[in-house]
Amino acid sequence: MIFACFRRMCILEYHMTISEKDRMFMQRAIELALNAEKEGNPPVGSVIVLDNKVIGEGASNLIFPVYNPRGHAEMNALDRVDNTLWNKARHMTCYTTLEPCCMCFGRLLVTGIGRIVYGAIDRKGGSGCLLPHLPVIFENKKPEFVGPIAADQCDPLYQKTAALFNKVVGNFS
Numbered sequence: 001m002i003f004a005c006f007r008r009m010c011i012l013e014y015h016m017t018i019s020e021k022d023r024m025f026m027q028r029a030i031e032l033a034l035n036a037e038k039e040g041n042p043p044v045g046s047v048i049v050l051d052n053k054v055i056g057e058g059a060s061n062l063i064f065p066v067y068n069p070r071g072h073a074e075m076n077a078l079d080r081v082d083n084t085l086w087n088k089a090r091h092m093t094c095y096t097t098l099e100p101c102c103m104c105f106g107r108l109l110v111t112g113i114g115r116i117v118y119g120a121i122d123r124k125g126g127s128g129c130l131l132p133h134l135p136v137i138f139e140n141k142k143p144e145f146v147g148p149i150a151a152d153q154c155d156p157l158y159q160k161t162a163a164l165f166n167k168v169v170g171n172f173s
Contacts (some may be wrong), residue, residue, distance in 0.1 A: 001164040011012035023115055025049050025095040026150045029119070032059040032073065033097045033157050035126035040064040042161040044161050046073035048081055048113075050088055060161075061098060063168060069095045073097070090141075092113040098161065099126035099147060109138060118147035121152025124162070 025047050032045025036059035058076025060069060076094050081092075089112035094100075097119040100108060105127035108116055108118035121128075131145055148154065 026119055029095045029097050030153055036060045042164050043157040044073040046077040048077045049093045052092055054170045055085060072104050074100055078142055097157050098122050099128055101125045102127050113143055115144040119150045120158040121148050121154060
């Protein structure tokens with residue numbers, strides 16, 4: 001019950017902070033997700049932005065060309081950020097079509113990304129429920145967690161991701 005209430009609070013609290021730029025960058029993440037799907041991977045895409053400029057992009061490559069459990073869109077996008085920019089991480093935003101999993105959220109948190117904007121709620125593996133339970137060291141470093149946005153486009157991508165996981169891994173949804 002607390003979990004559901006927390007989800008509703010996030011949605012209501014952050015719904016007002018969505019800008020046209022947010023929608024534009026989410027559209028790019030959706031394009032990346034659709035490209036991943038064409039390659040046989042889960043349709044998840046992610047874009048890292050600093051000063052309204054894309055500095056890293058990634059799509060899921062979890063299944064093809066070979067199984068790669070680290071091949072999440074957010075991880076791939078973070079890998080593409082130039083190392084000289086990490087001192088500005090608090091000013092970066094990660095746009096992702098699916099609420100980050102615990103692994104991706106952990107890396108976003110540790111790298112210091114200041115804002116996470118997601119498209120679809122991941123009811124099975126999303127990390128939003130972790131925000132009130134972070135270790136003390138992150139007390140003043142919590143990223144702004146915004147979403148869902150573009151749910152009309154991202155929710156079907158989540159459904160396709162869940163179906164693909166059921167087929168490959170089993171018992172996901």
